[in-house]
Amino acid sequence: MLQAYPEVIILADENTSHHCLPILQPILKNIKETIIISSGEENKTIQACEKVFEKMMAVNATRHTLLLNVGGGMLCDLGGFCASIYKRGIEYINIPTSLLCMVDAAFGGKTAVNFLQTKNMIGTFYEPKTVYYNTDFLNTLPLRHLHNGFVEMLKHGLIAYADYFEDLCGIDMHGIDLTDTKHLLKYIQTSIDIKQQIVGEDPHEQGLRKILNAGHTIGHALEATQKNMYHGEAVAWGLLAEAKLSNELGILPKDQLEIIEAFIWNHYIASKPENIDYNMMLEKIKNDKKNSSKYISFSLLQQIGACGYDIEVELDLEVLERILK
């Protein structure tokens, strides 16, 4: 894979350099430099990109240098962004090390950093040359991280493939065993296929790709305003809140809402949002780049396995409070 590139720069963070680079050692070739950045969403900034560029320039990285991103969503988003603008664009490969990144951020070419407290405000569409994923990395992760990524898989079933959602829910709604990473592989591949098919039809999110944002309008606002809530946990409660909204608007049937509700309560109760600041959430939602000032544009489930997009809703505090109960 890397032999084709005369020189490769690895971008990793404090965790992946320690836990994942040793696993990758046999396939690492032509490495010119390893750049290590601080982990954590708070470091997904323009300033972190400047440091990456400084280090790339210090080793005279050219337009033919490959950037190899080894990390989770934060690192792949930031590394992809750096690759997209360094010398007007160099090639990059993502090696996702978290379940969340394997089934979502590593694929599809969305790159970004956060800016002025707004998530993914500055970014580009710029596809990686390829994505290499290895479920061995998942063995290094705590269960909470696996549940974090699992939400995006549930989302793929909910928006596009009812049978897949049913498979993920498992017998008696117990959910599949996330610690059996070999068994997880086929589900990861299904999620990637669903995402790739949607992205293939609409790479720049002019239409259909917006269904991948289901649960994220409420989810991003929860993530930004709740302490210690992971992205996937916020999206889980966002999916449920938006499913309730869809049902209130007469789009999603009640029996389908009840299935989603039962699963989220069973599996994500430990991360149920507390002391919600509805005012701040509404402010965040209104500032979100996807919305015009008066109406909020949602991607809402029509049934399990089908999702609409560009559904304009006048969201006020009362509605927000009700759907997050």
Ligand code: GLY
């Ligand atoms: N994470 C949603 C997308 O890639 O469109």
